Amino acid sequence: MRAIYLIARREYLSYVATWGFWLSLASVPLFMLIGASIPALVQSAQPVRHYVIIDETNTGLDDVIQASIERERREQTRAALEAAAAVSADAATRERALAAFDADPLGLDGLDDALEILGMQGSADMIAAGTGRLIRLDAPARTLEGLRPYLLGERQVATPDGPRSLFAAVFISQEAGSDLPLINYYSTNVTEQSLSGAARRALRDHVREQALAERGLDPAEIRELSSLEPEIRNFNPATVDDSEVGAADWAPFIVAIVLAIMLWTAIFSVANMLLTSLIEEKGGKIIELLLSTVRVRDLLVGKLLGVAAVSFTLFAVWGLIGTTVMLLAGTFLQGIDPELAGLIGEAVQPGLFLAALGYFMVGYLMYGAIFLALGSLCETLHDAQTLMSPLILVLMLPLMILVFAMRSIDSVAVQIVSWVPIWTPFIMIARLPSDPPLWEIAGTTAVMLLTLFLVLWGAASVFQQGALGHANADSVKRIFSRKKPVRDEE
């Protein structure tokens, strides 16, 4: 035990003393922060886009589209204002602010007043982001050929922000023999579809309303008909209180899939750390000195535990940060969206995280031991890469299965692969929220633990041969090529 402790301690301290460890420690919260901020950043960093609409039908369809875009923009702005008010103001102030906003029922003229009531002067741009950044201009030409230089950036058009290129041109026409308008949308940006989508929605609603009006319905009836929508309620017969299935019910499935992917990433990264350190150690010719002091199994276990301790330190710090963020987010969201706050509460299931911890430990020990054994056969990282390639493919498979099986996590195929012990940690953690039978959990766990034992035993044997140079990467290649062995010992 003394040797295992000292080897593990040395491994642990050697990692903790590196820049890489501290970078890893900081990188996950940092990337999560960046990841969480990206949608908002992308949204707020949307450039102002100028477009023109050419209505060749001359029936006012351009104004229909424009009105629809402004309506959508107003709705989004109101929702953003409501969310901001929920956080920053009491109920009475919220009411006053929304009333001020609604003073202009069709536009955004009430926004500044509403923000002033909330004490958020100067936030108009942030609150009115999104479609608000699409600005319609008077067309400098009426034909595609005339507009092409503006769309390609060869010519610029006067805008309130100065001369600019055109983001898009929307042509509305009507083909002979058809009652429906045709939209031809031109833009060099083929991925940004918000304007074309808005135009399509606006004209779709418009032609439907027109068709209904032509059939003698008045506008009130049309609105009533348009708002008709059947209600669908989802239930899970397994729930005792017959409550409706909601986001809180599927949240654990998503969390489990995310955990499985995180588990995979963590195991792969940590096993790689082990491999690199071992090859470095072999290069430094320390192994034999160690083996004269400790037994090979102690060395293997010590190294595995040392790096496991590094992982747990990382997880502990990340977990602490994550829990703090969750608690803060829960408190924050309680005021804005109690349902979302509840969803976070449902998603964080201690049992699932404990199981993930267990699966991580077994998976890590299994893959770590295999990586160590193979690493002991290699002199350089290049050698290691050759041997690792098949193993990495084996490691990739459960990840691919998870991606394809997200919608049917309890399919027979997934049930079968969860019995493959080297995949069990990833597949079973993803399956746990679907309550697989207890015998299946126990059975896969037993097979997995038995395999772990065999892997540790085999890895120790390979490690002993490899560490002392009695076997190497060529030995493995010879097994497959069936070449006659050559003498490799004095």
Next chain:
Amino acid sequence: MTMPALDVSGLTKTFSGFPAVRDVSFSVPAGSITGFLGPNGAGKTTTLRMALGIIRPDAGSAKLFGQPPTLRALDRVGFLPEERGVYRKMTAEQVIALFARLKGVPAAEARRRAAAALERFGLAASAGKKVKELSKGMAQKVQIIAAIIHEPDFIILDEPFSGLDPVNQAMLEDVILEQAAAGRTILFSTHVMAQAERICDRIVLMARGQKIFDGKVDEALAVVPRLVTIGVDSDDDISALLSRFGEVTRLEKDVDGVTLWQVALAAGIDPQHVLRACVEAGVRLTRFEPVRPHLHDAFVRLVSASDPLQPVEGQ
């Protein structure tokens, strides 16, 4: 009788059909300095690894202090492997303390001993430096200290002089003698015969996986005939006179034109007998030089005489 520090019996190890070590038995008496000699590929390292329990023998056994090489027994052994290195990113003091602790020395005592040893080896100023920042010679000293920091009863050094510069070779020689003087048993493998001859009480000689000699240094030297070189100021043939004492060879004349003869003395013949015979015969001697045999000659003679091994059938 004192328990030998190491007792190996019938050790055999085969790798991929080739016998690395075959039926090797020898003992290392407590308190002795034993040289473990042999050419490259003789099986020395494999034998030492089996002696330390690092690898398992196919047959035979090894006993340290009368017991199998358990971790408890290994705590009394200091080992410096042929392929040696230390953790390059640890400081000199940390490396030494780590190996002391692995051998069961308590943490505080390990640190104290590390500091004292570094002081003694002239490395006190580098105690806090990472090994990668030390010169090669300094790093080698750290390795040597790490092998003996726990004050073992038995020190095994595998090719300890290889890769050392002359200054560090002399330093290591002093360390070995100092440790032996402190009552410790030393076993070191080498193919540098001069050092073995200077330091060892006894030698075990290996060739092609087999032990071919085991005994005192004098006994090894006895297998090599002593030589006498005689310079004569004439071209007279004195081979008949000298042949009574051993095998006679006429050498090339030296730069001064002196005729040289060499006599490989037969067993029991003293160089004084040859000198007396020459004087009595009136031979005009210009040179009479008994040549002391060296371990190198014994080594070459013994290794040359040993049988080559064949691969083991069926493996």
